[in-house]
Amino acid sequence: MKVVLLQVDKTQDSYLAEGIDIYTKRLSNYTDFRIVTINVPKAVRQRSHNEQKLEEARLIFTEIAPEDHLVLLDENGKEFNSVDFSKFIAQKQNASIKKLVFLIGGPFGFDESVYKRANVKLALSQMTFSHQMVRLFFAEQLYRAFTILKGEKYHHI
Secondary structure, three states: OEEEEEEEOOOOOHHHHHHHHHHHHHHOOOOEEEEEEEOOOHHHHHOOHHHHHHHHHHHHHOOOOOOOEEEEEEEEEEEOOHHHHHHHHHHHHHOOOOEEEEEEOEOOEOOHHHHHHOOEEEEOOOOOOOHHHHHHHHHHHHHHHHHHHOOOOOOOO
């Protein structure tokens, strides 16, 4: 199963990018993982929030195929602890999903069309984090999930 983190705009803070790189390299031992960045033109950021979400949706749909399993990282999604998240990953592997796409949207959330396309909504926490930080937290949790599935000592139960 391929796992993709689809993110709107690049990671700006170098310390976050460095941490993401560390987990991306570690994940290569477990799965075909890659990060795809959707670059939104600066002129779009001058538009209304709804117009920005609509343009982001248009760009998102160019990156996902109809058969992709789309998981939105959304504050109103289902919450898992780390063990349950690893079970979620195992379930998707067992369902023979070819490509599991996790999506981090832009600063104003997702357009309604993206919500309608999503297979699952997942929340990392009830707390609010910057979209930049969510990238690192997600990469770490995905790595943790794979180590749990392999019975490795990274996660102390």
